[in-house]
Amino acid sequence: MKHLFLFLLTVVATHAAQAQQPTAPKAPVELKAGRMQAQARPAANRPDVAPQYPGGAQAMGAFFQQQIQYPEASRVKGITGNVEVTATVGADGRLTNPVVAKSLAPDCDAEALRVLALMPAWKPATRKGEPVPVQVRLPVPFGNSQILKVEQGKPKFD
DSSP: OHHHHHHHHHHHHHHHHHHHSOOOOOOOOOOOTTOOOOOSSOOTTSOSBOOBOTTHHHHHHHHHHHHOOOOHHHHHHTOOEEEEEEEEEOTTSOEEEEEEEEOSOHHHHHHHHHHHHHOOOOBOEEETTEEEOEEEEEEEEESOOOOOOOEEEEEOOO
């Protein structure tokens, strides 16, 4: 009987110690263009419908061509490419928290952030018909006019 009591005491103590240890949070799901699909049982942190720029990728490319003022110093140096920026498309469709994820040149980075602040509201991502904030990764082109591909990012559930 004494051994059974000690065994149960050990099990309870071990369980209590494990319950006090913090568990590492799961890595967020990163959504990428072309990889979103309807699922029979969607993950709890994944939107059913991705956010969309009004008019699609071509309209976004036209917006960038109209708004971007190519920095003279970068133009003279022949710097071309994309500044990759992550931002959150909020439940209201507005872009918030823009951050340069991949720099091209400091003046191009600043211009990309300036232009994103001018961007119109998107159609927000939805989960079960309700708008949800989602992080996206946007390539902002400088000196090239490639078709833009927007990568959907991590959902932002508050």
